[in-house]
Amino acid sequence: MNELLTGWWQYEFMRNAFLAVVLIMPLFTMLGTMVVSNGMAFFSDALGHSSLTGVGVGIILGMSEYRPTMIAFAIVFALMMNRIRNSRLTSTDTVIGVFSSCGVALGLVLLSRGGSFSRYQSLLIGDILSITKGEIVVLAITLVVVFALWLICFNSFNAISINPSLAKTKGIPVRLLDDLLVVIIAVVVMMAIHWxxxxxxxxxxxxxxxxxxxVARSTxxxxxxxxxxxxxxxxLGLWFSFLNSFAATGPMIVLIAGILFFATFTLRDSKQ
Structure with a gap:
């Protein structure tokens, strides 16, 4: 029994993955609450699809490290999507759907040049077990920076998510902070997508x-x-992955998070 609980700790890549989860989840907590509150559930999905284009641009530019182009393209992509979304000329889900489709299509076209797409298929499901100590340090720095921005801007972000018009009358720079939020989401998504x-x-x-x-009763x-x-x-997903001979960790985590959602939904429904 003790081996089942602690045996995974003897592997360095499991220890690295443990630290990665501890760092990534607080980042996702801060951003996920805003994404859900603002009705942007598929915004990050569209950003994820744009990562293929970012990789393709990096290849065309002859860069061996494609993450800088992924982040740069995602920031531009997010700002464009946000501006069109806020123009109110078309619905949010339509804007996100169009950008998502175009992002993945352009990425596939660029990556298929020279038959290089198969080399980047790992981006589809990621591999948190492959994270290195250097990448953990970068994650830790990112968490500190995002947390600092969160402390400074949280009240304004929250006010904007509740009532943008009222927030604007109170002198809150709605457009600037809205752009800042999507830029932060873009950077974090592009950094985490590899894992x-x-x-x-x-x-x-x-x-x-x-x-x-x-089930929450307050902010x-x-x-x-x-x-x-x-x-x-x-x-728990990381541990189950270890118990199942290092089965895909990401899908395991998502399955457990999905079970939690249905459990809380059922609990709320039973009380009504």
């Missing part, structure tokens, strides 16, 4: 927050429960 995968990044971002929203409890659900699903 989480573009097919699962959206689920990991919104499922803990969506589950917490079913404070919403944030705390999202963090608890995120860490619980992340660490």
């Amino acid at each position: 989480v995968g573009l097919l699962l990044i959206n689920a990991m971002l919104i499922l803990p927050a969506a589950a917490a929203r079913q 404070r409890s919403y944030l705390i429960l999202t963090l608890i659900f995120g860490l619980f699903s992340g660490l």
Whole structure:
């Protein structure tokens, strides 16, 4: 029994993955609550699809490291999508659907040049077990920076998510902060997608927050429960992956987060 609980700790890549989960889930907590509250559930999904284009641009430019182009393209992509979404000329889901489709199509065209797409199929599901110590340091720095911005801007972000018009009358720079939020989401998604995968990044971002929203009674409890659900699903998924001969960790985490959502939904429904 003790071996089942602690045996995974003897592997360095499992220890690295453990630290990665502990760092990624607080990031997803901060951003996931805003994504769910603002009705942007598929925003991160569209960003994930744009990562293929970012990789393709990096290849065309002859870059051996494609993450800078992924992040740069995602920021431009997110700002364009956000501006069109806020123009109110068409519905949000239509804008996100169009950008998502175009992002993945352009990425596939660029990656298929020279038959290089197969080399980047790992981006689809990711591999958190492959994370290195250097990448963990980068994640830790990202968490500190995002947390600092969160402390400064949280009240304004929250006011905008509740009533943008009222927030504007109170002198809050709505457009600037809205753009800042999508830029932060773009950077975090592009950094995490290598380990989480573009097919699962959206689920990991919104499922803990969506589950917490079913039972939370205040903003404070919403944030705390999202963090608890995120860490619980992340660490339990990592452990189950170890027990199942290192089965795909990302899908395991998403399955547990999905079970939590249905459990909280059922609990809320039974009380009504």
